[in-house]
Amino acid sequence: MKTKTLATLCACLLAGALHTAHAADVELLPQGLLAPTTTEKTAPNQYRKPAPWRIGVSFGGVGNTWIVQMIQEMKHEAAQNKEIGEFIFTEANWQPAKQLADVEDLITKKVDVLILGAISAATGKGLMEKAQAKGIPVVAFGAYGKAMPTTVEIMGGGEVYGRQGGEYLRNTLKGKGNVWAFRGVAGVDEEQARYDGFKKSLEGSQIKISAEVFADWNYAKSKQLCENLVLSGKPVDGIWFSGAESTRACIDVFKEAGKPLVPMTGEGNNGFLRVWKQSGVPSVAPLFTPGLGAATVRASVALLKGEPLYRSYFSMPDPVTQATLDKFYRPDLSDAYWLPSTLPESVLKSSFKR
Secondary structure, three states, X not given: OHHHHHHHHHHHHHHHHHHHHHHHOOOOOOXXXXXXXXXXXXXXXXXXXXXXEEEEEXXXXXXXXXXXXXXXXHHHHHHHOOOEEEEEXXXXXXXXXXXXXXXXXXXXXXXXXXXXXXXXXXXXXXXXXXXXXXXXXXXXXXXXXXXXXXXXXXEEOHHHHHHHHHHHHHHHOOOEEEXXXXXXXOOXXXXXXXXXXXXXXXXXXXXXXXXXXXXXXXXXXXXXXXXXHHHHOOOOOEEEEOOHHHHHXXXXXXXXXXXXXXXXXXXXXXXXXXXXXXXXXXXXXXXXXXXXXXXXXXXXXXXXXXXXXXXXXXXXXXXXXXXXHXXXXXXXXXXXXXXXXXXXXXXXXXXXXX
């Protein structure tokens, strides 16, 4: 009886310890949206500094509504924290030389943390080394593993995004047919990762990529490219898209041309969900939350408070399907809204009112 009681007590203590350790983890995004991908953590108080803090951001570029909202969520999160004395945001217009100059300027301004959304790993590695040589921790907006000397990495999308769309097309087309691929901005790591995930999902199937274009995640450019492809007569049984702006554009082109809609992959964008619902296009929508911007700010604050963080986190929730479309679509909000968001309901309604 005593042995059994002791064993029970030990089990309870162990369970309690595990629960306490889990409870102590910093929550960067709501459960299910972001999870650690490693057991390695920063040390307690490793980057602790007294407030007020100066946080600097160098992002690769803008150019689409997802990035605009991500920046809004980032700035909103920073504005809510009174311990952040200055929040400096810069973007490089997808020019490596401009990003180098931005980071050097932020280092000169002695930021306490650098949030870096590098154009590519090749660009980012040297920038991170410059910051860390000055004792500045780097919260990377990206997934680099050991390839980059990051302090903490936060990311979503990537190969998971590409794979979810590719698997949908493979299953829907029963492993056969011709597909078009609408890619993002050439030379950007996130674009390449999405495409790699898509390509891997088709391995072993009889699906061929009959056309491939770089549409820059931009509606206007995507529409022109899709019009060109429709006029070319190239065979198409389905279309994979690296971003929902391109999907919306191609749906419009097909409808204007009187061409039957083929299965097209989408993304968690309210405008796309609206078009999906109205058109009935066969689709799936991977989720790439703009809340990742807020997560990088929360991670920066946690580091400066001395709280330990995992070295890497990734967001890979299940995609929106036909069965869950009504759960995610917001008819009261505009097409520019991306989901899921960290912004409070009042800000969503004021920012994205239809």
